Amino acid sequence: MTETTTPTRLVDEFLAWHFDRNPGTAALLGSLAHDHTLGDFDAASFAAHEREAGRWLDRFAALETADHAESIDRDLVLAMLRGVRARATWPAWRRDPALYLSAVLYPLHAAFLNRLRPEPELVASVITRLAQVPGVFAAAKDNLDPELASPLIVRRAAAQARTGRSFVTRTLVAEVADPDLRARLAAAAEPAAEAFDDLAAFLDAFAGTARGDWRMGEALYSTLLREQEVLGYGAAELHERGKAAYAELEADIRAVAGQDDWHAAMVALQDDHPPTPEAMRAEYEAETLRARAFLVEHGLVTLAEGEECRVVPSPAFQRPVLGVASYMAPPPLTSARVGHFFVPFPPDDFTAEQTTQRLRTNARSQLATIAVHEAYPGHHWHLSWLAAQDRPVRKVFRTPYFAEGWALYSERLLREHGYFATGPGDAAAARGRELAHVEAWLFRAARMVVDTALHCGDMTVEQAREFMTTKSSLTPGTAVAEIDRYCAWPTQAPSYLTGALEILSIREEFTGSPREFHDTIAGSGALPLGLARRAALGR
Template identity: 75%
Template sequence: MHVTETTTLPRLVDDFLSWQFDRHPGTAAILGSLAHDRTLGDFGADFFTRYDREAAGWLERFERARTDDLDESVDRDLVISVLRGHLAKASWPAWRRDPTTYTAAVFFPLFAAFLNRLRPEHELVDSVIARLAEVPSVLAACQANLDPDLASPLIVARAAAQARTGRAFVTRTLPGEVADPGLRAKVAAAAEPAAEAFDRLAAFLDAFGRTARGDWRMGEQLYSTLLRDQEVLGYGAAELHERGKVAYAELEAEIRALAGTDDWHAVMLSLQDDHPPTPEAMRVEYEAETRRARAFLVEHGLVTLADGEECRVVPSPAFQRPILSVASYMSPPPLTSARVGHFFVPWPPEEFTADQVEQRLRTNSRAQLATIAVHEAYPGHHWHLSWLATQNRPVRKVLRTPYFSEGWALYSEKLLKEHGYYSVETVGDAAKARAQELAYVEARLFRAARMIVDTALHCGDMDVAEAEAFMTTKASLTPSTAQGEVNRYCAWPTQAPSYLTGALEIERIRDEFTGTQREFHDKLAGSGSLPLGLARRVALGR
């Protein structure tokens, strides 16, 4: 198909999205497509190989497409970047390496169903029961598809910990979301075969992990290809690593000056002594900081708020706790009119010891709560994604990169700093203001450390133990949080550097933008969660 007419490109994009939704119905349902909320999809080996062939065909079609319209050309190039990234990773297939390819495909659609409640309860229950019936086949496909020569013991162990939460999730969490006793009983009955499948998978992964001999390292060549072709950065892993080192040195000088000592790390560790006493107290304090950040945005007129938006501050879901040790966010389903997002407080897993819970609370000290709430909620992820959901280009809502979304959230931390959010005039107490400003700088330094560590890990210049030591001595993570962070880097290459990389590029785009800050924020954040080179084109109109 050769696309030359401007009017034909939007149709091509629509057809591509329909193909994506049909091939990944669980993801489509999370995004709000009610037409896809009764199945988890196909996870057989034939599906993955067929998907790669079809993706290559779509890439050829989009690369031939031509248009003079800026927005349409950005939509086209966004699809191209996603397809190029996917096909590059076909040589390093997650479906043969990482069991969370399958467990996440079960957990998130079922969790989002009750989180977002897009149907009346009886219809919602029917859709959940239909998907519960497919869980055994999805998890059986996981066992069939994993390759011991490709799967790393580290990645398998990480997934096994998540799989062990499966029984409680399907037998307790899901039925507990249903108000009607009769419907609740139906969900509980449907959950038992799924729970047994999770039990089998956990036992399988424990044994499989002892025979797995693959490497979690992506390697510099593929890492650099993804930075250039998927993220449209224009440089590779080596330059990203060097940028991280430069940024780290600048930020370390800044935090030393602010701390008044070269041993800033000791100062940050002392601030961790002041933390919420329990996980629920942590949630309550995060909720208060979220409200404060929103009020500050309104007072200073920095952005336009979406009608009906709301950010709920809740414990992280149990299935997420073994694999994610920091705060996170889940957006409103953007294909709907819903505007309620969820800020997940990093709850400790049930099996944590008292000392591990204490470490989790220390890593969420009162000094850090303000900047984390800004990042996750206002004007970070929640404001961005609730605002984006009001825009009218569906492909921009569906295809996202962390190099923009995480970059935006980190940019938000600096934006509020520039407007005095962490100052004594705003906070009202000099010691508290100093602690929050130190935490703000350390949060950026932590993201620079991620740039260094992630590239070093996947290019073979650092092992896991060295990475954990780096994150505890060059940032302020507690040992257990550092372990969780580094495991995440091993499992999710290229994501960790996205925060500071994206924030710095957004700041550069802002410097070139002509207009008010509010106009800049509304335009850039409303343009999507684009690769940074494409975001620049939209913001600057060229």
């Protein structure tokens, strides 16, 4: 049966439903109507969401439109809903405590990061949500199933839960200027802090009884690639593409290194690293400004009006679970265009040796390619530019297969224009930047191989860690955090190189200038790659 509602109205109705069901996500996107609640997390709510998503899937599947942009919007929603349907067989709400932690931590962190309300209103909204934290964590304890939850995933979340008390009682409170408001927030934070402590203790014990497997399995992995990412192939082919890409990139890195043992060359480069986390942040900031100036000089993209990328320490709650740089976009449903490049500071409980390992993984030779990836013309340029466009549904639903693919493509783009050959230092420093750039691509090929092998049961965690420390330049400490991330987030790690290669392929068919290509494809969203091709090429 054909859907009779107009495409625009159906999308608007769907987004309203999606925001009501996911108020934390809506608040992160900039919806002030949803910044007073964390949402419902009981089992009945998750079941209702899956049923209602199925009905929306039927409605969008029946929607007909001859308009090119509307058809891409429809197919984006269909891809997302097919992903929801597939993931219902692998319920994260019964497997992964991080779902509940993220639902609390990120909206509260973004509230003060983006400051979309005056301080009194902002504090009031945060206090309202802090009062809901014990209920969210009570639902987590009720919902988590020891038969499904993996000890590895539970321990990973427990480490994050232990950062909660400091986050709500110190980090949030320190953001408030007014003394009376600060005191009110501090009082409201204590029950939430106790809930974090209680959840951490629960998870420590729960890890001892959890018997589940973190491996997703080839069938579901392949379904997500085909139906959600619109790739046209499954896990086995993705694995083989990763192996082929790795072999090609390994030849490239040997040529740049001037020796077969490129790994030794990279390890030697890591000896030259910033001396402290704050020095690392300052050097990333300088490199970010250099990359932006390079874009302007070469006219490679159009900058969004009012955009700004702030280079700041990673949130304390993120540090135990993410050992690399990351980025948070400006809320796209608002006029804000300020994004945040998070520099991977070590957790407070790291030893001096662990801190040095993290600094080595952010060596001076690597700063340039990472800053390009996270900032210009990578994530920050892309998402600030996308926020200025006028297709709401494409601002809401984004896939890492484009977003991360674009950021990695950005590194190749700037290599093509000579960026890594310029900059501070002598010719040896320039060769180091070039080598680090190629290694960054090689690292993403290694991720393709490892993630598919892990989740299809062909590689153990220990083998994966060994692979990433010998086949890329990860230090052992960073490799631990990386592999745990792959176990917890199946299909995400291969998105970088998969997307970059597809974007290069689309560029070959595009007939306009480089700037027109970049503005067009990045402004079309962070679409599943099959839809990105249609959007860029107009067919």
